[in-house]
Amino acid sequence: MPARNLLTLEGTSRADLREVLDLARDYASGTVDRPLAGKIVCLAFFEASTRTAVSFELAARRAGADVISLSERGSSIQKGEGLIDTIVTLDSLGADAIVLRHPAAGAARLAALHTEAAVINAGDGRGQHPTQALLDLHALSGHLGGFDELEGRKVAVVGDVVHSRVARSIIPAFRAAGMELAIVAPQTLLPLDAGAWGLPVLPSVDDAVDWGADVLYALRLQKERMTGGSPRVPSVPEYARFYGVARRHLAGGAVVMHPGPVNRGVEVAGDVVLDASSLIPDQVASGVAVRSAVLALSMDVARSRVAA
Amino acid sequence: MTHHAPTNIPTTGPDDLVVRGAHVLDPSSGLDGVMDVRISGGRIAEVSENLKGLRNIEADGLHLFPGFVDVHAHWRTPGREDEETIETGSAAAAAGGFTSVVMMPNTDPVIDRPVVVSGLVRRVEGESRVRAYVSAALHEGLKGERLTEMRLMKEAGAFCVSDDGLGTQSSGVLRNAMLYAKDSGMPVILHCEDHTLATGVVHDGAAAALAGLPGSPGSAEDVATATALVLAAETGAKVHVTHVSTALSAALVGFFKGSVPAADVTADTTPHHLTLIDELVQSLEGMYRVNPPLRPEGDRLGVGEALRDGILDFVATDHAPHASEEKYLPLEEAAPGFLGHETAFSALFTELVLGGSLTLSRLVGAMSSAPGRWVGDGAGRIEAGAPADLALVDLSEEWTVRADGLLSLSGNSPYLGRNLKGRVVGTMVGGELVQDRTGARFGSRA
Structure with missing residues (x-):
């Protein structure tokens, strides 16, 4: 074969x-x-x-x-x-x-x-x-009660999309599973033609919650994106304020996911990583x-x- | 005459050769019809009807163009003779109908000292099949810091200066280099690329986004082009912007040509930017890495219109051979560059002329008359007294590009496997056939 x-x-x-x-x-x-x-x-x-x-x-x-x-x-x-x-x-x-x-x-x-x-x-x-996206779907279906429960759920993909291979796998995979997607990121962390995916781009995680996100999927931010020749992000507090997932975002039932390793207090607030609304441990376990x-x-x- | 005119090509050749019955097309002299061309002493003696010489080439059904002129080639000598030599590079050029070529200085060592220039000029005299001009480096080691000894290099035989391959990152250095080049009497060929913007390996567009390849925005070229044009206007240097690949850079060139009389600027684009687009990088194959990168369709069309309208003066191939171990890699790790000489005319004829976006006359002008005017020495014209540098082309021949059919020492053509129409069948430099793909045809009748 x-x-x-x-x-x-x-x-x-x-x-x-x-x-x-x-x-x-x-x-x-x-x-x-x-x-x-x-x-x-x-x-x-x-x-x-x-x-x-x-x-x-x-x-x-x-x-x-x-x-x-x-x-x-x-x-x-x-x-x-x-x-x-x-x-x-x-x-x-x-x-x-x-x-x-x-x-x-x-x-x-x-x-x-x-x-x-x-x-x-x-x-x-x-x-x-690819296996990251597959284990994400496994963890999420487990949480929601089955593969068919993925259909129609809304996922906000948050953060450093331009450098992320995880983003390039989860976007087509989550879509194929019937989920609706949006991107949350500053333009400095997006490809110039972010419209290539045909997804809405939202200005903050707060907006993603208003959009009705069931899942806040945070991508890892390399710290060196803030330094180097052409910095893309001004500071941790600025990033965390607009693109970090905090407890307030999970109050309405949304869950947070992250491919790891997490920068606590940057992409995801420290007190949320192992919270009941976090699927991060489930992802690793899957x-x-x-x-x-x-x-x-x-x-x-x-x-x-x-x-x- | 202090410079450059390559002396290896005999200016006195076999007397009285007549190319008979070809359709002669030379937009610069207005020739467009079936006629005979008599060659004597390496020069064109007469263009008329019913000529007969001691030797004759029967060229019925073929087109005769002025020999093509390529102001941008990398023959990898000295330093990477495993990829191309003067012999193979010039053979590839001749196979593509090119009779004059400018060699870029980003070799190893860089062509940045008089002794290196004179050494290369001597090798060209012994090894090149076509007229080959040496471009010296605009700054030492192409590092963008110290000026080169331009006047001494001109004495040693350099034809022009260039920063090709890397560009000049400091506007201050570029300005002084232009002023000094002007004093030295040499034109400047510029590779316009801002390295603080050009951090990727492909164009920053939809293809890069989907494939996950680091992108360089069009602005990486446009910003540097604008800087070069402003400084050209201010310094009055003779500046040639090479491999223009974006619609905006072409428009900037058009603005300076139309509205800034102080700017003595010309510009070229490449066959690949006129015929290929960035969708190809979704294959992730190292073959398709090139600098400047392949652009989206809008840029391809914009650049093509600028060439059609004369805003971009001519075509140059940026012939850039690479060993297979440098190209058969994931795209990010591959060396940038395509072969160009052998496919240039056929690719452009097939895609643009047969595609209806460019006339044959303009294509021939963009490959011969216009770059020939830039080089001088009477190149790119079919008229009495001009050097007998000619390309005989069969516009009806169809062929498939194959690595083993190319004369270059390398095989990195982005057109491999493509079917093209129109092919150079004979190339003449100074009245001598340096490329004769149908030996039987010419040999038996000569």
């Missing part, structure tokens, strides 16, 4: 999403035993990452796969080996799936041209971070089951095991 890559969520469908989330739910409930037994999963991380790497490794191991991990430090990657050469090497070693994190958009797509293994994009530059499901589907072992 040809490998099923997961490179982007641009163009994804409701049926695709449901397939992953249904399987993830089975895995989360522990009813499926070691579907990846005998499979080799390679983690190739060309960019520092702790949370995503650990989550993928746990997902692969828990599902029974053998895991090879190439991170920056101490590997051929650190010695400057190129993307394609690394992929070809992993392919030759018999990898069944390659989980790739890379600083340049399009890296996963290029990698997939050079291997028979399934390529899972674990984040490429500002491009895509990672392992969702990534196990993605790996299983990519190697086409999911259905047979479930059926058995």
Whole structure:
């Protein structure tokens, strides 16, 4: 069977999403035993990452796969080996799936041209971070009571959209799940043509609440956006006032989400991160089951095991 | 004559060669019809009917244009002869119908000292198939800090000065460089790009937003173009703005040409900015990275109209070879640049002339007469006394661009796989065929 890559969520469908989330739910409930037994999963991380790497490794191991991990430090990657050469090497070693994190958009797509293994994009530059969006949907459906409950919900995507691969995955995925989206960000944190998505752009989180947001999805703000050659944000207090999610925003029943790691007091007020209205812990907790499901589907072992 | 005129090309060639029966088109001399061209001593001797020479090229059904002139090429010599050499670069130029080329100075080492200039001039004399002019650097190391020894470099054979590849970030440095270049008697070719705005790798538009690529706004070019034009007007230097890629920069050039008589400015745009748009970067392929970046359709149309109307004077290819390991990468990590010489005429003829937005006469003028006038030396004209620099073209030939069919040492053409119409079949420099793709046709009848 040809490998099923997961490179982007641009163009994804409701049926695709449901397939992953249904399987993830089975895995989360522990009813499926070691579907990846005998499979080799390679983690190739060309960019520092702790949370995503650990989550993928746990997902692969828990599902029974053998895991090879190439991170920056101490590997051929650190010695400057190129993307394609690394992929070809992993392919030759018999990898069944390659989980790739890379600083340049399009890296996963290029990698997939050079291997028979399934390529899972674990984040490429500002491009895509598909498993983040999938685990977000898993956490949100869990909170709302099922995948079908996503339909018609309103999500405000808040913050640094221009630099965010998470934004580029959640926008098409949340839309495919039937949700209505808006963007909340200063223009300095948006692409010049932010109209490319055809979404309304709101001037503050307060406006997003007035718009009726059910979900406030805050993106991480790199502190260096405030310094450097052309600063994009004046200060933390200014940012937090207009683009930070605070307790007052959650009073009407909205929930807050964030891909992590959170800058407390910047994107999300410190007292809200672990609040009952926060799905941030649920997002992290969803990672392992969702990534196990993605790996299983990519190697086409999911259905047979479930059926058995 | 202190400068530049490349001396490798014989000005005395085989006597009495006649190109017979071609449709001669030269907008500068007004020729447009089937006639014969007699060549003697490397120059055009006569344009008339029913001519016969000692040797004849039967060119029925072909078009004969003045040889094309490309004021913007990177032949990667010295320093990156794995990507292009003077031999292969000039072969590629000849294959595209170019008979005169200006070589940009951003090599390794940079062409920023008299001894480097004279060394390169000597190599050109021995290795180039076409007339090749050396552009020296506008500032040392192209770092935008210290002026180069422009007068000494001119004595050493430099033709012009340029900041191509990097631009000049300080307006103060640019102003003094213009004044000094004017004193040295050399024109200045400017790469207009503000690095505080040009922080991305593609145009900052919808394609960049959706693909997740760092974008550089059009203002990165427009702001620098405006600065260059203001300083050109103030200094009176002969300034040529190269690779104009936005509608606004073209309009700025038009304003200065129309309303600021003190500004001695000309400008060019490239075949790729006239035929390709930024949607291509959604493929995320390194191939499509170029600087200035491919722009949206509105800019492509604006630049095309400016070329049609003469606001942009001519076309230059920015022929920029790159090794495959520098292009076959994710777009953000790839080197910027496209091959240009071999596809320029065919791409523009196919997309613009056959597409109905540019006349054949204007295209030929924009590739030969207009840049030829800028270079001087009688380039770009078909008339008695002019150098016999000519391009023979078959407008009906269809071909598919393939890397292994290109004479450049590199393969980074954005047109790979495309079907184009119209192809150069023979190129003559100083009366000598330097490119003859249909050897049988000419050989048997010569």
